[in-house]
Amino acid sequence: MKPAKKPVVREAKIPVSDSNVAKAALRLLSQKLVSTEVHYVQRTLGTSASQSAIDEQVLAVRKLPWSAIVVAD
Secondary structure (H helix, E strand, O other): OOOOOOOOOOOOEEEOOHHHHHHHHHHHHOOOOOHHHHHHHHHHHOOEEEHHHHHHHHHHHOOOOHHHHOOOO
């Protein structure tokens, strides 16, 4: 008897927009991210990502030192 195949679960990709990052921050942190943190999440993830990837980055950005987030001029 063959082992049953496991179903492949694919996560839908959504745009990594200001509003989607802000909604994730409000849901996870109960507060807004500052614009520099939002831009960091957008730079890190690109134009689209899964909701779980956005959630991970939103939680991670608050643990990073400020020097890692800010882009030098």
